[in-house]
Amino acid sequence: MSSSLIDDARFRPFHRKMFALTAGGQFLDGYLLSIVGVVVLGMSQDLGMSASQEGLIGASALVGLFVGGLVFGRVTDRIGRQLLFTLHFVVIAAASVASMFVSDPTLMVVLRFVIGIALGADYAIGSALLSEWLPTAQRGRVMGMLIMAWFVGATAAYLVGYTLISTVDSGAWRWALGSAAVPAVVFIIARIGTPESPRWLLSRGRVEEARAVLTRVYGTDATTEAVESLVADERGHGLGFTEVFRGAYLKRTAFVGLFWLLQIVPLFAIYTFGPTILSAFGMSGGGDSIIGSALISVLFLIGCVPALRLIDTWGRRPLIVWSFALMVIPLAVLGLMPAAPAAVVLACFCAYALFSGGPSILEFIYPTELFPTEVRATAVGVGTAVSRIGAAIGTYLLPVGLDRIGVGPTMLIMAVITLLGFAVCLTMAPETRGRRLAEASSAGTPGPAPADRPARVTTR
Structure with a gap:
């Protein structure tokens, strides 16, 4: 196979910058939802507010994520990644400031x-743009x-919230919501001038624009032969929105949606109402439960570290299967022992x-690897x-269930x-370890990646 x-x-400084800019959206997502x-x-x-109104406020952002992901994923595949990469942050900043002055639930x-x-728009835009720039060896x-x-971002939210509650006499929640x-604003400024995805440009037949972007990033490595190789990978196939619900891609869409849903329902409920849940288990309310939630948040972060080490050695499939199996155990213990010690x-x-x-x-790895450029953001x-x-349903029902x-x-x-x-x-769950993006996203069902075929890295 040609290079x-x-x-x-x-892996270049450019890739680190693209990661940092994309990670900014996830930081804000964790901060705002926590x-x-x-x-x-x-x-x-x-x-x-009543318990039902509390649930609605917790769930409303998640319903917005549904709308934003569904609508702007497709819009991003139609008009490009770069244009929308900054504009939606303006909406977040304005709505956060407006939250400080609310007097009605x-x-x-x-x-x-x-x-x-x-936030839903940022999921589709950022992950598609970043994945389309990353080398195979580092993509996972x-x-x-x-x-x-x-x-x-979630941990920062708990710490900022705790600090404001401890230091502000009244209306601390207004300052906390406005702090986002x-x-x-910082990421609005930082994202200005981000280059368009060359894969997306090539999928739309805009070869010269893609060549200019590639030359800007890779310099003399962006030879005519190298660009032509990418043209072959990203040749448009006329795929539209319905493609993710047909043929080989239907199973992938079902898998991504289901595993993401079944993981996120408990996780978001715990994050959104962490202090409330801990209080229900007998831990004191206020500061103690917030600090307890911050500790849990840090451990969610720490839990990603071994997973990141295993993703390109053990593989995507065994990692996700065994993770779900182990996640069942502590939730079952909590359910069977509601009067357990703190x-x-x-x-x-x-x-x-x-x-x-x-x-x-794998929330960010599987969707970007299993679908081609023309429908990647859509997927x-x-x-x-x-x-x-x-x-949203789980978060809305959780306070009602506790009650x-x-x-x-x-x-x-x-x-x-x-x-x-x-x-x-x-x-x-399929296996996409060690496969180039165009290969992993092709219509053929990905099988196990050969153990003797690691992703190749050049030293240009």
Whole structure:
């Protein structure tokens, strides 16, 4: 097989910059979706909200993620990645500032929904753009690291929220929700001038524009032969939105949507209402439960580290299958022992966080590897949409479940959902380790990557 300019390139400072810019979106996603859980109790008191309204505020951003992923994934495949890579952050900054002045729960639901749309768009735009620039040897590890930015953002939200609650006499929740505008503005400025994906340009027949972008990044390595090799990989096939629901891609779409949904329902519920859940297990409310949630958040981050080491050696399929199997255990223990000591409760949540590393990093790897350039952002958007509508339902029902059936049965339901995720992965998960992007995303079903065929790295 001939050398590929992007797939076989060495990892450059440009790739690190693209990762940092894309990770900014995940940082904001983790921050915005977690900060509301930290301040929901104070906000509820000030605005006189019911448990149902608390659930709606927690779920509205996830419903927005459904809409944003579904709509803007397809828009990104039609008009390009670069144009939308910055604009949606303006919406996030504006809505975050507006949240500081809300006096009605309904308006808060609307603003959270708008923020969710922008975040859903970023999932599709950022992951597609980054994956299309990465060399094969680093693609799995770097794409997987995106979720670590999510957990860093979530941890930052808990720490900022705790600090504001501890230092601000009243209205701390307003400052906490508005604080997201600061990183949003930083990334608006940083993302200006980001180059378009050459793979997308080539899939649209815009060869000269792709050549100019490749020359800008790779310099003299962007030879005519190297560009022509990419042209052959990314030749357009006229694929549209419905392609992800037909033929070989239908099974991939079902797999991505289902595993993402069945992992995210418990994870987002825990993140959104972490302090509330810990309080239900008997831990003191306020600062102690927030610090406990921050600890769990850090362990979600730590759990990604061994998964990142295994993703390109052990492979995608065994990692996700065994991760789901192990995630069931701590949730089942929590469900069967709702009166367990605080140390046992925290240990179970920490174990769940550590075991969730595999599926967490694969949220960004599988959708971008299993679909071709023409529908890659569309597929990511569909996966985001399916997972987030399920997460929205779970997040909405969690406070109601805690109130009506108790914490034990609620955790058992989470364990059953995770067990279903294990069944889906066991029967449907493919292997894409060591395959070039065009090869992994072709219509043929990916099989196991040969052990003696590592991704090749050149030293240009």
